[in-house]
Amino acid sequence: MEKRLIYRSQPFGFDTAMLAGILSAARRNNPRLGITGALICRHDIYLQLIEGPAEAIDALYARIVEDDRHFDVRLLLSEEASGRMFPNWAMLDDTAPSLFWSAQDVAAGALEAASPNALLAPFIKLSVANPGG
Numbered sequence: 001m002e003k004r005l006i007y008r009s010q011p012f013g014f015d016t017a018m019l020a021g022i023l024s025a026a027r028r029n030n031p032r033l034g035i036t037g038a039l040i041c042r043h044d045i046y047l048q049l050i051e052g053p054a055e056a057i058d059a060l061y062a063r064i065v066e067d068d069r070h071f072d073v074r075l076l077l078s079e080e081a082s083g084r085m086f087p088n089w090a091m092l093d094d095t096a097p098s099l100f101w102s103a104q105d106v107a108a109g110a111l112e113a114a115s116p117n118a119l120l121a122p123f124i125k126l127s128v129a130n131p132g133g
């Protein structure tokens with residue numbers, strides 16, 4: 001079974017070197033795990049979608065939760081998926097123009113309150129804008 005998962009977290013001292021380190025691990029590991037996805041990042045938030053074989057996704061998420069480069073990791077969506085949104089991306093990165101929640105909205109819990117469709121919306125926008133790999 002394939003699944004798709006979306007979580008949010010708060011970066012610990014967000015900077016470009018840290019982001020580069022995270023992306024390089026993702027791009028090194030994900031292809032061999034059959035995982036694809038996208039990471040939206042801003043100083044106040046990581047919002048990541050990962051998709052692939054269910055066991056591989058659960059194992060990766062368990063590793064990510066333990067990562068000390070971020071905190072307050074919260075699972076927002078986990079669902080069976082019949083197709084991929086980012087088939088050509090080991091991990092697409094986006095520095096948040098596709099995010100429609102302000103830092104204030106995020107702090108006030110807008111993501112926890114969002115419907116599945118609202119959570120998927122920025123990722124749909126990203127996947128349409130970036131079909132290639």
Ligand SMILES: Cc1cc2nc3c(=O)[nH]c(=O)nc-3n(C[C@H](O)[C@H](O)[C@H](O)COP(=O)(O)O)c2cc1C
Nearest residue numbers: 022025026029030046048060063064067069070091
């Ligand atoms: C926001 C965030 C997203 C991450 N995404 C991935 C990912 O997609 N794939 C991955 O292998 N590691 C990801 N990581 C890193 C993992 O937590 C972990 O450090 C890494 O998988 C360890 O792999 P390595 O032993 O090859 O360095 C992410 C970490 C953070 C903080």
